[in-house]
Amino acid sequence: MNSTVALLLCGPAALLATAVLAAAVSRHSFATRLVYGAAFVISAVLVVIVAGHLAGNSGEASATLPLGLPWTGARFRLDGLSAFFLLVVNLGGAIASLYGLGYGRHESAPHRVMPFYPAFLAGMNLVVLANDAFSFLLSWEFMSLASWALVMAHHRDEANRRAGYIYLVMASFGTMALLLAFGLLAGPAGTYAFDAMRTAHPGPLAAGAVLVLMLLGAGSKAGLVPLHAWLPLAHPAAPSHVSALMSGIMTKVAIYGFIRVVFDLLGEPAWWSGIAVLLIGGMTAVLGILHALMEKDLKRLLAYSTIENIGVIFTSLGLALAFKANAMPSAAALAFTAALFHVLNHSFFKSLLFFGAGAVLTSTGERDMEKLGGLIHRLPVTSFVFLVGCVSISALPPFNGFASEWLVFQAILRSPELPQWGLKVIVPAVGGMLALAAALAAACFVKAFGITFLGRARSAAVERAHEVDRWSLAAMAVLAAFCLLAGILPGFVIDALSPVTISLIGDRMPVQMAEPWLSIVPIAESRSSYNGLLVFVFVTVSASFAAFFIHRFASHALRRGIAWGCGFADAVPAAQYTAVSFAQPIRRVFGGFAFRARETVDMPVPGSLEPARLKVDMHDVAWEIFYQPITGAIDFATERLNHLQFLTIRRYLTLVFLYLVILLLVLALWP
Template identity: 60%
Template sequence: MTLDIALCCSAALLLTSLASFPLRTFSGRNGVIYGATALFSLLSFACGLGELLFPSAEPPAMILPAGLPWIGAHFRMDALSALFLAIIGWGGISSSLFAIGYSRHESASDRILPFFPLFLAGMSWVVLADDAYVFLFAWELMSLASWALVVSHHREEANARAGHVYLTMAAVGAFALILAFGLLATTSGSYAFSVIRETALSPLTTSVVLALVTIGAGSKAGLFPLHAWLPLAHPAAPSHVSALMSGVMTKVAVYGFVRVIFDLLRPAAWEGSFLILFLGGITAVLGVLYALMQHDLKRLLAYHTVENIGIIFIGLGLSLAFAANRIPWAAALSLTASLFHVVNHSLFKSLLFFGSGAVLASTGERDMGKMGGLIHRMPGTTVAFLVGCVAISALPPLNGFASEWLTFQAILVSPNLPQWALKFLIVAVGALLALSAALAAACFVKAFGMSFLGRPRSASAAEAKEVGAPSLAAMFANALFCLLAGIFPGQMVNALGPVVKEFAGQALPQQSVPFWAPMVPIAQTRSSYDALLLFVLIAITALGAAGLVRSIGFRPIRRSAAWDCGYPDASPATQYTTASFAQPIRRVYASSIFGAREKVEMPPPGDPAPARIAVKIHDPAWEGLYVPIAKAVLFLAGKLNPMQFLTIRRYLLLVFLLLIFLLALLSIWL
């Protein structure tokens, strides 16, 4: 029943997409389309959550007369599908609610409305697919719909370039997944997941499939160095679309990785986990370092998606390592940490993109150097954004801390692994994870402080107004879930139990029945985390300190001008800037990793000319990988260009020679 309703909701989202065309002249069409999208997303969310918390005896399955001839389209909802369907559903609800208020400031509604529900439908079909054809069809539908949303403002050159890069990366990822499913289906001859799941593969085929899926899913998730599209696409897309792409679509990519590697492939060798752990650790620390160098708020958030994807893949790599060494309880711990962070990131990253969208709608600015003082003009957005900043910085008692704490617990049990290479790598990855957590906190002190505190740095910031009630409701709903998931992490662990047991062989111990009890992932004597007690202590301490300061420092009240450090002019130019805030970290890390160079122009004494500093930062992934590939493609295209002017006889000769070559290759292969 739940699968039927979920598929009907996906079909209804498709019809909603089509309905946006006849409603083009209707003045209230934004509310109608986004309202319908929110309703169908709510039903999908209910189906996924219901199947996750109250699973059926057998996962519901269905074959529809569509897809490949004589085969049909296979759909199935197991615990993993239910979890990610719930994530997609909640993302659709909150994004649609935010868009109802945000769309009043959107100038390209005609190019957004048809593809927004289609995007959600494509993601839903990906997680419900039970054969390779439906999976890949839905994957491409998700990619093309999101590309159309990215280029909605296509007349801007930067947005058109972002769409081009995104579409290219999506094509590369899809090609890798097609090859992976082709190898998986080679032995059995069937594309149904139920048949592939029972097929034994050689170690070489397993390794190749693992590499291909890492490329295919990693390019969509933003795994380094396949992340190049993220910092371009997120600033180009409307903010509610950015929230869906970062908070939900990257999680669908994680779903694809888990579905193929943990379910269909189930690699037995530990070497595959080495690759995933290495990429996860590098992705986490480079993502946050990239973010620290940014002045554009949405680009900063995009790079933090890269960081959090790295954290998720660290958990997945640990789970693969422990599973390969037959340590199921540690594999369960690692997989729980990873999936918990998937849920958490979908909540706080959507919240942060909503906050950046609210700021953009009110000020017209994405540059944090032109913001400031918004705490007085937009108090509701400020509070919600602060919650998101605390959550993504992995500070207790919010949800980001709980999942990263579980990841560290999994790292601490790595001495149980017999391979010394893994032991050394996991220690290094743990150090990178700790570094990324510290840098993330510094980065969001910068993001929040530069955007909301201090004095306004531009006229638009000084005249900003709070966004409407629907947008605030979407932000506060996500903020509330960040708080609840943070102070009741044991209940989240229990909810993830069916998924973890399905792929790790066992789940974490059932957490105590009182929802306020501490979370004990392994054993009480080893480690525990009492989030609710910590929340109460933090609240009492903060309120007590505030009351003490108010009772002592505010009697008697003296009003005077604030100390101006010797500057009588209260100019915003005397405040810290985004560049000056990040300068110490830039000098420590970016000079070696990003090749950052500073050029200072200091006038001689007596010269009234202003001093100037210019900073140039290089992107090693873009300049070292993608630029050479682009140059090689252009070179080959230039050399092959004369082939389009050949005669028909020469074309036939080329086809004949190619056929001979392929037959010879086939005879050698067989």
């Protein structure tokens, strides 16, 4: 057994032991420090081990344990891809555990959270390390069940119970799709080991079926449209540090599963596979951010914006498939690197934003932005780091979201080199969809920050708010620093990703650290380049000079006047923009086809003292088209089948006899 893999397997074992210990001591006052402290230390150690493996470009290592299926064992493997995603999982787990040291003290049901929290981290680690279908699916189900238990932590809330039920159903559907995909990859020989699947080379029909099944299985866990219905329900229902893990980390484990099968086990892709992934990714990005714009619940808004970022990642993966299928390794390496870079970036800023939402919830008890406002005066540190997260996710330089999305657009600009006309038309169209999604994301997070932190307090709870604990602030500050560092020094990240890209694409982006002034040049300096460090210096110097000039040379005379209130002279909180009113223009443009939105105005007759009312009716189109008919059919079938519980013994025996006859007929007629 390889020593590095053995050390990495000790991590999930230690996390599972922590989960058992948490079940025993979760009702004691010291349990929060013990459980989250242990999870932090274990995750941090795993980060160091994996980072050392990536930095040393140590190649592949594997191990087999005498567990799992007979004569097969449980196989585990560490290569460039798994090392990168282990880094994402454990870095996110370590920072979430640091946040949990403070946030956990405010948890109303710690005994329902702490035993499953380290188990959830262990499950994600095991999924990434698994090297056979049985170990992968077992770890996948374990991860899903542990996260479901965390979603159900506050089970007395009806909305949380519904979220847990839908999540469990979607998780089961996804696992079934993955099981069928691995069955096709195993073929007639039934070899469950990934090493054997790599050499199987399924035919075009089987390969297409595997791609569709992976989009269903991994896409349902990641949140691809129209399989996203569970995500905006489950992520807000969980405690905030768990929401950060589910949104920022667990969705990346699903992306890992997709990459492992489609880019590694499936062999050379067909050019049309890129079209399928591109279209789904672009549609997911636009619809996800449109839904986020319509939300007034802060955590649901963040959950929907995760769907948008998942769409960006899958769009880039679709580009990589298209370029790889057409023997364009340099372009494929650019698109694939952009996808991995955005995976890392999204884990940073989405975790930061969920931590900020958790701080707001802890301080005010509110998630509804209509009841917030003015928090910048009461939560100054939280408001600053939340602003960093908003700027990052809006893809504004010099933060990390811009760097990775800029690489995605650089890959899109290589599309004229593709030979198929279908790709030449579809790729620019999807690029336009991503540009629209980026603009809407900026508007969305202007709304999220402005309505939540600016203006006047809209409720008494906000007026009593105070800054959260130091552990939570430290975790958010670390993520804010990562967002800045990855944005101003992207060349370090790109070069660190090169072993992963080489192993799956066969090529890499040019060495970025050789470029002067730490610029990044994805193709050639004559075509495009970007320097996040110079942008950061320019912004800092310009802002500092402007502030100095204003304070030094502006008039010192003090003038007082009424602040402009957007046309409202009455300075009351109700006269401010709300989350709903902010999104109204965009809702009127896109609401007809995206949400089937309808506005109904109830205007009283002249002279009446009744207030005028505006009612907005919106629908989740994907839910109504795909899920409501299925749930209706299931309800109808269960009502009819319920009569089977009340049959007599003679009728039961008759049913068994008929069932046996049908089975015998099937066997007799089977060719």
